[in-house]
Amino acid sequence: MTRFIAISNRRGGVGKTTTTMMLAYGLSVLGFQRTLVIDLDAQSSTSITMMGHERWRLARRHARTVGDLLVEIHGESEEGGRGAGAGRTGAGRQGTGPDISPYIANHVGDVHITPGNRRPDLHAIPSSFDLDAREREMLILGAHAAPTIDGAFARLQERVARLLRSLDGAFDIVLMDCPPGLSNVAWGALRAADHVLVPYIPDPTAEDNVGWFIEQLRAIDPAKSVRVLANRVRSNNSFQMGIKGAIEDLYPGLGMHLPMRAAIAGALDFRTNTQSLRGKFGDGAEEVDNLLRAMLRWFESARDAPEPAYLDEVGADVSDAGACGREEAWEEVSLAELAAEEEALDASGRAALREED
Ligand SMILES: Nc1ncnc2c1ncn2[C@@H]1O[C@H](COP(=O)(O)OP(=O)(O)OP(=O)(O)O)[C@@H](O)[C@H]1O
Numbered sequence: 112m113t114r115f116i117a118i119s120n121r122r123g124g125v126g127k128t129t130t131t132m133m134l135a136y137g138l139s140v141l142g143f144q145r146t147l148v149i150d151l152d153a154q155s156s157t158s159i160t161m162m163g164h165e166r167w168r169l170a171r172r173h174a175r176t177v178g179d180l181l182v183e184i185h186g187e188s189e190e191g192g193r194g195a196g197a198g199r200t201g202a203g204r205q206g207t208g209p210d211i212s213p214y215i216a217n218h219v220g221d222v223h224i225t226p227g228n229r230r231p232d233l234h235a236i237p238s239s240f241d242l243d244a245r246e247r248e249m250l251i252l253g254a255h256a257a258p259t260i261d262g263a264f265a266r267l268q269e270r271v272a273r274l275l276r277s278l279d280g281a282f283d284i285v286l287m288d289c290p291p292g293l294s295n296v297a298w299g300a301l302r303a304a305d306h307v308l309v310p311y312i313p314d315p316t317a318e319d320n321v322g323w324f325i326e327q328l329r330a331i332d333p334a335k336s337v338r339v340l341a342n343r344v345r346s347n348n349s350f351q352m353g354i355k356g357a358i359e360d361l362y363p364g365l366g367m368h369l370p371m372r373a374a375i376a377g378a379l380d381f382r383t384n385t386q387s388l389r390g391k392f393g394d395g396a397e398e399v400d401n402l403l404r405a406m407l408r409w410f411e412s413a414r415d416a417p418e419p420a421y422l423d424e425v426g427a428d429v430s431d432a433g434a435c436g437r438e439e440a441w442e443e444v445s446l447a448e449l450a451a452e453e454e455a456l457d458a459s460g461r462a463a464l465r466e467e468d
């Protein structure tokens with residue numbers, strides 16, 4: 112079973128991308144989970160952060176982004192139709208709809224598992240600057256099938272949700288980084304999500320913002336599992352802690368907050384050579400560990416909890432990271448090799464992959 116987690120807040124700059132990235136590394140490097148990150152924000156910061164500029168540009172050039180995938184929804188029947196799933200990941204095909212596997216950039220990120228410098232099971236579907244334009248095109252193309260604007264929005268959202276859910280079974284975790292302001296694609300992700308994490312900065316506008324957003328979420332699904340997470344909290348700031356207390360009296364919190372840390376801000380850089388978690392996050396590595404533990408408690412409170420056994424591994428790995436934090440790449444893959452791999456996926460390559468699977 113795959114857990115679909117959306118990281119979202121209508122407000123910009125609250126730490127959605129930062130939290131997504133910390134979760135991606137926490138779950139894949141410390142928790143050994145098969146993790147897919149989907150960047151649904153046209154700003155593409157998550158993609159650049161997880162893949163580096165050059166590999167991301169390559170994905171755009173080869174039309175392997177969320178926006179390109181969206182185009183595939185058009186022309187599908189409402190129920191989908193051409194066989195689906197994530198064959199390239201080795202998982203069985205699930206449901207129906209377009210083949211998502213060619214859009215997945217395999218083995219992204221710049222952190223290795225220590226000890227042993229093994230690479231985590233961490234993958235991504237990148238975004239691109241034209242994602243919003245693609246969304247508008249999809250709305251126009253689908254408008255004839257819905258009698259009202261709201262109907263057209265709902266129809267697109269449902270189709271996006273169905274597309275995302277077709278990844279069920281291919282990964283342990285799917286993390287969906289949503290854009291600020293929210294788009295229909297983001298609402299599709301929110302519909303698809305089992306869990307919605309809402310990072311916020313505890314300031315005077317936060318209560319209204321978070322409240323509005325959670326109301327909207329409850330309107331689409333009153334049973335959706337939602338947690339709020341205060342971010343950029345300054346130590347001993349009673350004003351911020353007062354706001355956090357007021358918000359978390361109204362909405363369930365994740366049971367922790369993320370402090371304001373230069374090391375966390377610095378971790379948004381991508382490095383070509385992989386490093387340990389400690390090497391990347393510095394003293395923010397404990398926060399990645401705390402975030403992972405809080406997420407696992409959240410999962411455990413849900414119906415079918417995962418085995419809690421890897422909690423011990425988490426503690427061991429974070430403390431080991433300092434000692435084992437050699438900055439080594441596990442396997443140098445040149446851009447030329449990546450380009451060749453992406454080329455191979457074009458037309459005939461895609462067909463071959465489908466046959467193989
Ligand atoms: N805990 C933290 N400590 C220090 N800096 C942080 C922390 N969390 C986020 N930041 C910084 O705040 C800025 C905004 O963070 P981020 O990009 O994650 O927000 P976002 O909600 O994804 O923004 P957007 O709405 O534009 O997508 C970034 O410069 C990031 O480095």
Ligand SMILES: [Mg+2]
Pocket residue numbers: 127128129152156157289
């Ligand atoms: Mg962001």
